[in-house]
Amino acid sequence: MITVEGVNHQIGSVRILHDIRTRLPEGRLTALIGPNGAGKSTLMRLIGRLEALQSGRITVAGHDLATTRTGELAKIMAILGQNTAIASRLRVAELVGFGRWPHHKGRPRPQDRDKVSQALEAFALTSLANRFLDEISGGQAQRAHIAMSFAQDTPWLLLDEPLNNLDMAHARGLMTLLSELVRGQGRSVAMVVHEINYAAAWADHVIAMKDGRIMAEGDPDTVLTEAVLSKLYDTPVSVGRHRNRPLVLHHA
């Protein structure tokens, strides 16, 4: 479980998060939704220690971020931020290989190579393994980055808008893979999602944020309702049902 207690955050004089207090359940796929500027990414980055905590306390699987060594945390959670531009010239397989670094610290063992080829396989990157990152498309590079986090093989996987640049088929493939990780391997996944129907179709737990506060949280059926979503996005939406899950319709 990830617990967030009394977290405030400001950038310059702008308050981004107001006294956030929440829990992300273990063994579930949690989706963070909300309009632009709601503070979803900031919360995700604070949990993933990409930003320094200004106030409050965050624990991941019982480890307090403030007191646990970052090398230890890297074996508990992997976070993929939105900023994935890399200066050095790497091949896809090399990038994915870095996911094993927390475990081998620069001396790959045979089991690390196995994990890397599994990750390449899982993200359909095997045929691209020897291509340089600047020789593949944005969506393929995105998949390579997710594969790196996947190879890190941590109980928690945090993804900040992982569906960016992915086409329909690969976005669906990624969601299927993530829910398989959750259901089949008992891992926990938290992700920021913009396309709300991905949350509707795959999430077990939804946290809706607006203006730096949590507006609603719970299972998809309680959060993804017309009342909550219309208020969340300040836009009238209707919610239907499809295969026994909510389906959000926002066509004018």
Added chain:
Amino acid sequence: MLLSGLAVLLAAISLLWMFQGIGGGNREFILRLRGGKLAALITVAASIGVATVLFQTVAANRVLTPSIMGFDALYILLQSVMVASMGSAGVAGFPDIAKFLVEVGAMSMLAALLFGMLLARRGRDIPRTILTGVILGVMFRSMSGFLTRIMDPNEFAVVQAASFASFNHVDTTLLPIGAALTTAAIMIALWLSPRLDVMALGREPAVSLGLRFDTMVIGALMLVAVLVSVSTALVGPVAFFGLIVAGLAHGLTQSARHTALLPAAALIASILVVGGQWIFERIMGQAATLSVVIELAGGIFFLYLLLKGRIR
């Protein structure tokens, strides 16, 4: 494979340097003279090459070099401040080696402080980092320019000796300590190689992988400061040499692994400097300056790699 090739080439050039045209005169004297100079050239070259690769990894940028960002200017400024505040007699009163060690220490602190803040906070904002660095460099240069203008001409001569050294007038009193520092810094850099590889991914992936990123930035910058201090103390500032060497190292190794990049940079730099100095001294009869030769030859090769698309 590539590394052993480069090592063989360097060995060949070094032998050529040592024994070419040695004649029947006082062999021992000539060999000692040439050997000292060879050691100095290799020390300086390896320092510049490794420093540039390290710096580019920290800055996540292939165009920046320590000298563009004003590292060597900072060293010269430090010299000017010492002479201006203590007088040349005061500075001369110190033993050379102690003085040099103090300078290297001060330089490492300052560099870690100044550039560490700059790169840790604004690392993602590349144009701003470059601009700030260039401005810092100009500022250091003008400040030492100002200090040398208001100081006594005799004292100015002391500063000038430090800032206008060249490959022809290597300051050999500092050679043993300089070589020791360079070797130590390169060894540490090699030991840090796996971490440098992770650092090259950028801040976010590196933090996610559990690297203590900000500590690594400071550490790498301190190594750069030590290496630049050594090379600047021995031969003075060398402008674009580092850029060429780092570009060649990346282009030839085709790898992002620092275990390959760092030795390649050191070897390539040494080959260029020793080879260039040999051509310059023995063939061209000192009719040009080495930096011109190096930057011409290196620049042409760099362009070749650029056009072949082997350097991004």
